[in-house]
Structures are given as structure tokens and as C-alpha cells.
Amino acid sequence: MTVERLLPTPEAHDLLDLTAELATRELAGKVDDFEARGEFPREVLRTLGRSGLLGLPYPEADGGAAQPYEVYVQVLEILAGAWLGIAEAVSVHTLSCFPVAGFGTPEQRKMLPEMLGGELLGAYALSEPHGGSDAAGLTTRAVADGGDYVLDGTKAWITHGGKADFYNIFCRTGGPGARGISCVLADASTPGLLPQAPERLMGLRSSAPAQIVLENARVPRDRLVGGENEGFTIAMKALDAGRLGIAACAVGLAQAAVDYATAYAKEREQFGKPIASFQGLGFMLADMATGVSAARALLLHAARLKDAGRPFTVEAAKAKLFATDMAMRVTTDAVQVLGGYGYSADHPVERWFREAKVLQIVEGTNQIQRLVIAREMTR
Template sequence: MAGLTVTLTAVKLNGVTVERILPTEEAYELLGLTREIAEGELAPRAARYEQEGEFPRDVLRTIGRAGLLGLPYPEADGGAGQPYEVYLQVLETLASSWLAIAEAVSVHTLACFPVAAYGTERQRKSLPDMLGGELLGAYCLSEPQGGSDAAALTTRAVRDGDGYVVTGTKAWITHGGQADFYNVFCRTGGPGAAGISCLLADADTPGLLPQAPERTMGLRASPPAQIVLDDARIPADRLVGEEGQGFRIALEALDTGRLGIAACAVGLAQAALDHACAYAKERTQFGKPIAAFQGVGFMLADMATQIAAARALTLAAGRLKDAGRPFSTEAAKAKLFATDVAMKVTTDAVQVLGGAGYVSDHPVERWFREAKVLQIVEGTNQIQRLVISRALTRD
């Protein structure tokens, strides 16, 4: 996909004047293409894939060939050179039709970050295939005993000649068993964040052993899995960045990943609101549509307002990133608020539909189950509150 021409204008974000990248007419055409794919290709397949637990690898290849898997990366690397503001709207649109696809795009974009930002010239030669969707990525940071406390990870890599021998277990890995490459965060040094490095492992690495997929509440078409590393030998030239730089790489990637999850949450919430509104206009009780009753109408109004606020907060954080300003705290706010909104809106959508919302004949039942995971991935919402509170009280 050709890069879009963008224009700049001065705006104030959080009291700071910055140059904002304005989407052009071509960006709106991109969003139109995304809507066509979402409505024509994704929405008709979502229910069946989720019911059968079938991973949509063919769909992701289609998404990649349409240019939607490398949007925020430079054209020189095989990406589309898009502003994050545009990328986040693409994610929202995809999520409104099928959350598993939007989450896969977000996670894959996250998985490409280490090589794109810190990779060697040799490693970067794989970027066109990564960003084009021919190679699917996974991000291996969490462990069974160390989810939120990532700096305490225990997976260890020991240098042995021209490679590293890696031993440990990674948990909750999206695309586990499906990915073509894995970012493995492991301990090459002493305790704490300073001892962590990032290794890029191919899926066929001996000793890299994906386990059975988890049995999840939602996102059944893309369940996570543990990755066991049993003396897995990864060549030394697959070290991303320098030894001891892994934790920094991980946190930088998570900042952008949180924006992606926030956009997914907005899209899911919007889908739930749209379905609830349509149902409330058609369902009649006591001689009139239930939307005419304040008890329902006010609920729909609150849902719409919360979604609008979540969208605005998410895009504002994306604009800060586009402008080259610090955005970590704003990303945490967006992820916290948007995912809480998604949980509330999908809960209320089930309530609007009443008994019909509790059965799988309507998709709000599935959206309700899917919303929960968004409050957990890319750092739980409790961790987001910790990030925000520390920023508020930092000298």
C-alpha cells in the first residue's frame, strides 16, 4: 500500500503545542477499504470461527496483503508509513466486526517492533515479510509466575559458542503455536530489569515447544498458549539490540501495544452499542419500541457517551505519539478507560436485549465474553492505574 501524504497543523495536547499529523483524503479511503474488508470478509466468518475455535490464518494473510499489518511502520521497511491516529482507527474498524482479527493485528504490530526499532541490518531484512503478513509474530514476555512483574522473569539464556541456550516457560502467548517468529525475553545477566535481553527465534527452533492452546472465555479463534523452551538454541546473531536492553525494548513495545488494545476496545464497544440500538428500535413492549422508554434510552445514551470519550482519549494518545511527544502515561489512561468502557458497554448491551442477549443467537453474548480479556492483556488495568499514579506523584 502506498504511503499517504499527510499535513501538519499546530495543536495543543495536554497544554503542550505540538505539530499534529492530519489524515488526508487518502487516509479516509484507507478507512473505507478497511470497512469493506471488515463488513464483507470478517463479519460473515466471525461467529463460525469463534464457535469452532479455528485460527484465522488465511484471513490474516488477506489482511496483510491488503497492507493492514504494517500500517505504522515506514515504507522503506515494507510498511505503509501511516500515522498512529489512522492505524488506531483501522483497528477500531476491524474490532467492530471481529475482535480476534483486530487483536491479532495489534499483537503482530507489537511483535514487529523489536526488529523494526532495534534490529540489525540482517534482522531487518525480514521486515517486509513480517509487515506484509507472510510471517506472523508472537511476543513472549509473560511467564506462569510472573505476569505483571515482568522484570522478575526467570527464562534464562546462557551463551554457548555462537548461540544462546534458552530454558524456561512463557505464558499467555497470543499466536503461540501459530506464529512464524517469536520475540523471547529472557535473562542473560543478573536479577532485575538490567539482566533481560530479547532474542528473535524462528518457529522451527529446536527446543521451542508450543503447548496446547488455553481454553478461554472468549477469543476462541485465537487462544493463547504456553511456549516451553527446552534447551532451545538460538543463534547469537538473533540478539535484538544489546544484552541487557530487553526490558527497555519490552516496555517501549507495550506502550504502543496498549494503544492498540484501547482501539480494539472502542471498536468492540461500538459494535455492541450498534446492535443494542438496532434491537431496541425493533423490540416492542407495551405497544412501543423499548428504545422509547427512558430506562433503555438513557442506558444507550450513556453507552454512546462513554464510547465517544474512550475514542477521543485513545486518538489523543496516538496523536502524541505521532508528534514525537511522550505518550506512555496517556497510553495507560487510554487502555484503562477504553477497556473498562468495553466491559461496561457490552454488559449493558446484554441487559438491553434481556434474555435474547444471554443466548448466542445474538453476538452481544460473545462480545461480553471477549471484552473481559481486554482489561487483562498488555498489562492489567491495575497495572495501568499504577503507571498513571506513579506519573502523577513523580518529582
């Protein structure tokens, strides 16, 4: 199904055409092989970076493309329709550039051209083994020692863990709770920064996260991003934007599932006619397509609020919640449309079904999104 898009500029149309071309040429034919091997597609990301797709929402002066979020999330959507692991990696890298772009010192900001060009791949180290949703309760500690911070602790579920060139490490420099957290920018080469083996995942095997163990890891104090004990504010602002990225990934994944299931239903015959002609299945396809369109509209509304400089935290939570729940339903129904073939790895709906689940968890579980929305409604 052709997606009718209302884009703000002719340049945006060209950008989405370029993205679709890259998705066809660089992604679609490689995804199954990389997923089967569980291999991280670093060179593919470099190609996207050199094409300008890893710094889209950042200013041109910093090496970005100065694209509005309204356009950026639609780029992610197209990428996700071809290879979710790539789209999620682009979203996480974009998130990882935010602390330096928004709060970095002049010296730190000199890294932005390489970050936004994709030559330096980023990771966002907030979650811990015993604290995912409770980010304010993190226990990784940074202790000042002369001109350095000495970091000790463990970070968990870190996308690009062991693959990244730089890590935004959220750590405790003060007392308990949100007010005692800082953000420290650490190079991957930092002694004592020890990536562990990748997690064994249900899906997204080409972009599996890993724990990062910190053992007396020394990071210069001039790598503090923002003020000391101001890291929680940075983390939450980054996650607001990151949730738009995950919602976009969900929309792209679900659109691919709708398109594939519809094409299959038009070709597959039972009782002498295409199964798409049976009302029960046709209604299922209609509901799937409607869900995708509704999620896209909610996502674009939140992105446009961000572009306008208006509050968008709650709308981002709504978009992430609705889009990822929708993607789980749509990919489940796509498997059902294909019947037994949908359960076979010979068709991509099986992979999309497995991948959709993680989107309900990352960048804040959907229970956390409901909490964010309900608090705003009832405060």
C-alpha cells in the first residue's frame, strides 16, 4: 500500500526517496543473513552516516542535516520497514548524540561532526541490571579523584554495547534519587570499561545489547556533560525524543507487515478464490491498515509539537504506547493471515512478530508510558 505523505519541503521528499533507495539497495537483501548470524552491521551504518542519515535532526553547523523531527521519524519508518535492527540503531545513535549536542561544552562539541556523520557510533548507558524503569534509582557511581571521575557499576541492555565508540554513562555523583545523577561521556577505549557478551534475544539479533561493566574506569572530569547532578534531566529529555524514534520504528515494521500480508492474501487461493476476498480476512487487513495509519498520525502530531518548540512529553508517550502495541497486534495478525506459512522463517512476518515485542519494552516500557500519561491527566 502506498503511503500518502504530506511533507514540509521538496527537500524532504528527496530525502525520503533517498532513504527508500538505500533501504532497497543496502538493507533489504542483507537483513536475513545478518539476523541469522547475529552480526552487527557496522559498515551498513557507516554507509547511512555518509549518506547523511545519522544526524538528521541536528543543526548543519554541528554536522547534521537540520531536518525537523516530522521528517526524521518518517526516515526511521522507512528504514524499519526494511530492517528494524538498522532503524533501531539509527534511533539509538541519534539519542546518544543528544547529551553533547544539547548540553556539551565547546570542547565536547568538537566531536559532533564525527558523531553526527556516523564515524563515531554512540551508546546510551542508563539502564542497570536491577533498575530499568526506575532510572532514578541507578547505583553506578562516579567518584571524583583529582582530574578524573572513577566509575564503578554495571549498565545493562545497552544497545551498541561493545560496538560503540562513545558511551553516555549516567552515574551517581551525589545523593539518592534523581538529583544525584550526572552524565559522563566515556570513550570505548577507557580502561576499566568492559563490554560483556551480547544478550541472546528473541529478535533484533543483529543489534543485540550487552552489559557494560565499569571497574575503576577513569574518565577525565572535563567529560562531564552538563552540570554535576544534572544528568537525570538530560536523560529524560533525551528519552522523550527517543520515544518518538521507537514509535516510528513500530509504524515502519507494522506497515511492512500489512503490505506483505495483503500481497499474500491477494495471491493465495482457497475454495477457488483469493483469501483476500473472504470478509473475515478482509476485515482483519482493514483493521491492520487503520491501526498503522492511526499510529502514524499520533506520531507525526507529537513530532510536530516538538518541532514547534511546544511540550510534547505526553504526546510522545502516547505515540510510543499506541504505536508499539499496534505493531504487536498487526504483526500477530500478519502471521495469522499467512496461516502455517506465517509461522515459518521462510516468510518475514515470523521475524517481524518476534521483533515487535521488544518495541513495547525499550525506551520505557508501555506501563511506564501509561504512568506518564495518567500522571499528567490527574495531577
